[in-house]
Amino acid sequence: MSAPLLHARNIARSYELNRHIWGNASVVHAVSDVTLSVGRNETLGIVGESGSGKSTTGRLLLGLEPPTRGAISFDGRPLPVIGSPEWRKSRMRMQMIYQDPLAALDRRLPIAKQMREPLDIHQAGSLRERDARVSELLRAVGLSDAVARRYPHELSGGQRQRVVLARALVTRPDLLVCDEPVSALDVSIQAQVVNLLSDLQAELGLAMIFISHDLRVVRQVSHRIAVMYLGRIVEEGEADDLFARPAHPYTRALVSAAPVPGTKLGGRIMLRGEPPNPANQPSGCAFHPRCSAAVARCKSEMPVLAELGGGRKVSCHLAGSPSENQADPSPARTRAPLNPVRAASEDVA
Numbered sequence: 001m002s003a004p005l006l007h008a009r010n011i012a013r014s015y016e017l018n019r020h021i022w023g024n025a026s027v028v029h030a031v032s033d034v035t036l037s038v039g040r041n042e043t044l045g046i047v048g049e050s051g052s053g054k055s056t057t058g059r060l061l062l063g064l065e066p067p068t069r070g071a072i073s074f075d076g077r078p079l080p081v082i083g084s085p086e087w088r089k090s091r092m093r094m095q096m097i098y099q100d101p102l103a104a105l106d107r108r109l110p111i112a113k114q115m116r117e118p119l120d121i122h123q124a125g126s127l128r129e130r131d132a133r134v135s136e137l138l139r140a141v142g143l144s145d146a147v148a149r150r151y152p153h154e155l156s157g158g159q160r161q162r163v164v165l166a167r168a169l170v171t172r173p174d175l176l177v178c179d180e181p182v183s184a185l186d187v188s189i190q191a192q193v194v195n196l197l198s199d200l201q202a203e204l205g206l207a208m209i210f211i212s213h214d215l216r217v218v219r220q221v222s223h224r225i226a227v228m229y230l231g232r233i234v235e236e237g238e239a240d241d242l243f244a245r246p247a248h249p250y251t252r253a254l255v256s257a258a259p260v261p262g263t264k265l266g267g268r269i270m271l272r273g274e275p276p277n278p279a280n281q282p283s284g285c286a287f288h289p290r291c292s293a294a295v296a297r298c299k300s301e302m303p304v305l306a307e308l309g310g311g312r313k314v315s316c317h318l319a320g321s322p323s324e325n326q327a328d329p330s331p332a333r334t335r336a337p338l339n340p341v342r343a344a345s346e347d348v349a
């Protein structure tokens with residue numbers, strides 16, 4: 001297997017909150033001991049409830065903030081120091097797409113001007129060539145040239161997110177980190193944007209990290225999926241295999257709440273309670289207070305993320321091998337429209 005484009009080793013990020021005059025502070029462990037990698041031409045999905053550390057992981061991987069511990073390499077080299085000229089250069093190769101396209105765009109500038117901005121700054125080609133690149137990308141995301149002259153408020157939500165995507169591609173990045181890129185869009189157009197992202201990833205051979213709380217969307221675009229719980233990866237595996245045979249009780253609950261057409265599920269697994277406070281984490285396995293299968297060991301000993309074979313890793317004392325989870329072999333990622341029913345994983349949150 002070729003070397004991954006992006007590799008993070010044992011990264012952690014914590015934030016100090018409420019430092020008191022006598023020196024005590026509570027510390028939020030947003031990300032703890034995360035190791036992951038993504039290769040060219042591959043999409044890694046990151047799922048988990050709100051507060052599980054997905055966005056923080058995305059920011060660390062892009063070098064937008066430094067990890068408290070651990071190391072990240074991009075294309076075989078350590079991520080440059082934030083703000084350095086090398087960092088600015090590497091940022092051209094790594095782009096991020098956020099949930100809210102309106103906030104990501106400059107309301108005062110026509111689309112062409114803001115898409116061209118990175119090319120203008122770096123004087124990349126003649127003006128005519130830069131405009132041609134803008135047109136080419138607008139077409140690539142299914143928009144007409146007329147959009148180039150418009151302002152963000154003149155576009156629909158779906159058109160704006162397409163523009164954001166086109167703008168992210170202007171610098172010919174190798175890596176795209178998408179953080180809830182369709183959550184703010186109408187359900188009716190989510191599928192179009194997800195399909196577009198998927199197509200562009202394959203066509204351009206991009207490495208993509210797709211962050212979402214919505215398992216159905218993640219499954220549709222991802223080759224591999226990492227499931228996060230309270231700042232840690234609790235399970236990772238090939239997307240179809242993970243959905244067919246989730247091994248961690250948390251993954252099983254998420255999958256049961258987001259059935260995919262074509263699978264027979266054995267019923268919804270309801271999670272008890274809320275995720276614990278990341279500033280006051282439970283002893284042992286962080287999931288044990290909500291796990292119906294927890295035994296004494298789970299309360300005292302933190303499980304390691306162990307390889308189970310076949311690319312599967314699971315962090316659970318009770319997971320010997322991925323159990324056959326009621327599901328038929330799942331159909332490969334399909335282009336069926338996303339189910340308009342809101343992601344059931346939200347009910348789990």
Ligand SMILES: Nc1ncnc2c1ncn2[C@@H]1O[C@H](COP(=O)(O)OP(=O)(O)OP(=O)(O)O)[C@@H](O)[C@H]1O
Nearest residue numbers: 015028030049050051052053054055056057213278
């Ligand atoms: N700058 C910060 N300062 C303090 N705490 C933070 C900061 N950024 C994130 N956190 C905390 O870290 C934890 C993980 O947050 P993060 O946004 O990464 O989770 P998430 O899974 O992306 O959640 P969501 O889906 O709601 O965005 C949360 O408890 C959050 O409150």
